[in-house]
Amino acid sequence: MQEAMTKSEVPQRGPEVGSVVAGRFVLLELLGEGDTARVFRADDRQSGRQIALKLLLARHRQEPHEYRLLDEGEYLRRIGTSKHVVGLIESGQADDHDGWPFVALELLEGRTLRQHELDAQALPLVVALSHARQIAKALDDCHRANVVHRDLTPANLMVSGDPSQTGCTIRLFDFSHAGSAAGPRLPPGHPDRLTSEFEIIGTSGFIPPEQARAHPAATGMDVYAYGAVLWELLTGSNPLASGTAKEFIAKQRGDGVPVPKMPASARIPESLAQLVNDCLVSDVKLRPSMSAVLERLEDLYAETVRTQLAERPLPVEDRTDAIPPEKLARARSSAFVAAGASAPKKLSLAPIGESDAPTSDKTGSISPEELARMRSGAHVAAGDKTDAISAAELARVRAELQEPAGIVEEPPRPAFARENAPPIDWHDLPDSDGDEFDLDTPRSPSRAWVPVVLLLLLVLGGVIWWFAWGRDESSAEVAAVESKSEASPKASQQQEPSNPEPKDKSAPSEPEPAEIAAPEPEEPEPIEPETTDKDRADKLDHRSSYCAKVRGDAEHALETQQWSKADRLARRSACWSSSTERLRIRVKALAQSERYADCVRAGESQSDKEIQKWVNICRRALP
Template identity: 30%
Template sequence: MDAHPEDRTRVKAVLQRAMELEGAARSTYVADACAHDAEVCQQVERLLAAHDRAPTSVVPPALTMIDVPPDALVGQIVSIYRIEELLGRGGMGEVYKAHDAKLNRPVALKLLAINLAHDTERLRRFRVEALALSSLNHPHILVVHDIGDHDGRPFIVTEYVEGLTLRQRLMGAGALPMRDLIDVAVQISSALMAAHLSGVLHRDIKPENVMIRPDGYVKVLDFGLAKLAGQHDHDDAVQWRTRQGLIMGTPQYMSPEQARAEQVDFRSDQFSFGALLYELATGRPAFARRSLIETAAAVINDQPDALGRVCPQMPPTLCIAIQRCMEKEPSRRYDTTRDMHRDLLAVREHPMEVTRATSPIPGCDAIVVMPLRILRSHPDADFLAFSLPDAIAASLADRHTIAVRAPLAVQRHGGADADLVTLADAMAAQFALTGTLACVEGRIAVRLQLLAIPAGTVMWSDARVATLQEMFELQDAVAAHVALTLPGSVVATHVGAQLRRDVPNSAGGYAFYLRANQLAYEVSHWHEARDLYRACLDADPLYAPAWARLARCERLIGKFSASADESKACLASAREAFERALALNPDLAVGHSFHAELLIDVGRADDAMRLLLERLVIRPNDPDLYAGLVPALRFCGLLDESVAAHARTRSLDPTVPTSIHHTWWMKGEYRRALAETYGDIGYMQGLALASLGREREAVAALRRREGETTESRIRPYLASLRALLENDRDKSLAALESASALQIDAEALYYLARTFARLGEGDRAARELQRVVEGGFWCHHAFERDRWLDPIRPRGDVQQLLERAREQAQLARASFVRWRGPSLLGLAITNASR
């Protein structure tokens, strides 16, 4: 960028003193004098290099070059481009906004600085940038329109991008919100993946070289230090260092191998990208020291502050991805940039990883309970690697002063083989329970350790050898020892009895249970998951969690998949399974959470809310109970409270899914709704896209899900919205009628009612809205802001329905306050929820 007057004065002062010195003394002085201003350092370095290389007849004296007017070309014609304004000035030259007279469009024109026209190295770099950009064709990489020469000065013409660099964005607003960060990360990684697949390394990834448009669209700029496939590394040290021994570029974003002037490959860009994301997330550079030399040394030797502590709201998967990019050794980074991009896509597409707080209660510590490592395998005992720590985690969840990261959550981040410190940091845990499992001659040996993280201090350890049945009986003692060693109060007195209720008694049955859990949140696998839960219970009929999860599957199949007759049978089976689960264990949190969903289905959302709040008084750290509150509160019209319940769920266990995407949509937060649609039947993805004005994408997504689903109740539901977006009124109405006849969910009926209204079917829309309110969906804020309901809003019957919804929501709010909801969710008591 063009220097301000005070910067030019500073450049002159530093330059004048530097010209009196030679060799290492000059290098050291410049590095220290410009320690906090890379731009001033680059200007001084450039001027010194030009002064040393050429006589004054070719290049003006260094001190006079500072005062060359930066806007001398404004108003002139370069080739077919009329120069309109100076956009910036850097080490390579000036960038202007220009007008393409031939195609009548704005462009950006980058012109090599006049004093560098005879600089062989700078000319080479300028041509490399032109070649790199012209060889790439990707939506997130700046597009090259033209390459030419003006009075002996080469220029590159690119698309003109309206927006801010990420540096400007950081300076103006600080760290990016987490969802913006994830979106930016995915776009940049997509660009880097395309460049690397084309054999192009960027080698200068930093905030100044990425622009973000007002609509959030990202463009990667400035390939001036790029390296193309086939380019000879004739002298990498010369390319990366000036005569004075100063590192070119911006050291805090260089990879360690780059800072050491070693040969680099695509993994160097990964490191720079990780450093960029670190700064976008925290608002401060990962490596920033007093001088450029100290900064380069920090890049090579030091570790930045742990992301899990500096940025506690970061999803664990994103934290791990960034840390992997920033590994000092290239071999520990991603094998391909495609793998890196896929990991970031997974962060964006899996809502269960996206929102996390450090702990559910202020000042509360957290423990990550690791699956056991199997040292000697045996088919009848290996299931203990999960079931034993899972039972201990369930026990510890009763404590009010500790948050528990359960083994199933750990498994999503590498399981027992994951790096413990990295994992604990990503999951914001201060303690870890680890162990090993071995089966020797019919007996089971278990060794456990409780560690303080990151020091690795052993706080407690134990080794047990027992039979399979004895191992179940020993779980109570193990849980009690762990609980008493941790900071805080003693373990609840009822934990032992609960623990014995919630342990499996069959290795084969537990294997069925674990596999069913993996499938149960995908619509296409509901039937398979149901069969696996049944197989588990055939082998182990006293295992309460399996009864609860079977009940959930029966409910979902009956609600969304089965025929009318089959639906009644499924829902009856669901009620029976819930009763079995809660009879075996009245304190089973997942049982109460799923049972609450059944209450919501029959129009009793307020009772579901009360049930869950009652249980949370006893188990305030249980994520399943908070997850159940998300839909219950939404149905009651308490949207902010629903969001708070989701956040508390994620803080306790990022793997527990919720229906938060519907809550975000009801609040008008369509981008957030779209980001959370993983596991949805497909309707919300299409609706959120359409609400964002991306109707073509919405139609494609809905059509794809229609083709994928085998569920009879879901297909017309999807088709009704898809046909409306395609302006096919008749097909949309036909699908609506079919979906309405099959649908029993009050929230789903609301989506149908608004679609009827959009199509001008006022009477039909009003009848559906009556079913909505009578069915227990009282989200009046959504009704009031929904423009699709505008045609029927003035009707008297509709006004009565809206008033009834408001009244029911007010009653539900009073119950929420009475049952300690605000304190459990950390909310202030207010009179309205938007």
């Protein structure tokens, strides 16, 4: 490892793997190289952790890019600690490498949002809103420090965790094009500006009109780009994709790229669609601030979560009908322990009020009047031994009525909360030597067998009817249909009975004709082929079962990521009534299999939004 180098010894490409930069950062491996800088994984000797070290390319020394790299560190220092912005460790010029500019950053693990878009499905609304909130918080933190990112795209958003869930974390990085919202408002072409009049900062599809015209940095530029990113999160496509990058810039410098209406297929609230449109207005003065955007998003997210919670069935453990029997038994018996009862009393299993015997002669039974008083909560004086109701008596009554003591009764659940409830597991009462009723044993309902018996009777009745009457009728109908469909010149010469007798039943009660000709051997019914010639495209019919199978196999291949098979099946154009549906499958399969040129050729002439989304992805991936 080298600790210091003179100007003549500095490699043309800058410090390489194994070098020590600024006396503390040991370069371990190259992570990537862009137009202006290279990023290394490095060990920080001071903190003992790995970091990302950004070093300027040699050809950009003493150019505006060198100042931009140093400004990047300064802007991140202004922002400070933010949960959704990459953290700065150190920045400056390495004295041990002839003042080579560098920026040491927090090492972000994961994949960018753009990388996830290639294989992602449509996000649920609550997940898309969760992502949108995190991105808005990152930009709001930047704007509070008067920093404008000027290159907000899915490629500059790092996702840690599963992006299909709300628990992932999104971080904004790459401030190489950032500018200061509080700096001097120098017009385009001013000699003191780092950006020349004809130099465009940003990425096609996310640049607002004023940025395409090289205006000074303003927070509204990020709001416009945020609207495009939010549109992609909700629909999977970019609303501003318009031809090549040069064509896009030309339109933005002119009248601006028209923003379409949010498609109905997105199925989003009207207030959210309005927020997206507000961010994408051409006039920067009419766009909301990021603080206002974040406030509206918080309300939308809270409302969406409340709606989903109201529609979600309750967990099994929260429903009273899912309480295990052993817990009910313990709850029922706990009242006796609290009342000081040494053993449970005998309980009469006779229904209340059906016996004429006096209540006092029946251990454990109560009169309707006593039951009414207990249910109405009437209190009886403790000194009245005749009418006083102890806690044990109340617990006993609740046990008899199958109302567990000590368990708060919940209000009736709506239908959706009861549909998925598991069946109640009833247990038979254990054998007992006496007539004591064990309160620790779950009680089985006395009439639980009634529905089972009724169901068995219905099934048995249906079987009897079928063998007695239904089978004869259906056999006759089937035979009549078969006799009509099999009519031929040969059959016309020798008429077969219109109602042939079944092979597995006795002869019908009708008198048989005197002479019955011997039946001809049954010929198999000819099976009409699904297609006349499925190997010839000019004879394929998209309504045939063969073509239906082709379309089904293509969809399955797409779902199981068999990209080559999906492309092969989608090329059978005769099996598709809709060329749009077929090309949606094909361009996605070509994009996923990294056949970008074929993907562009297959879908560039189509106007469908889904096809154009994949064509744009493939076009950006072309070398």
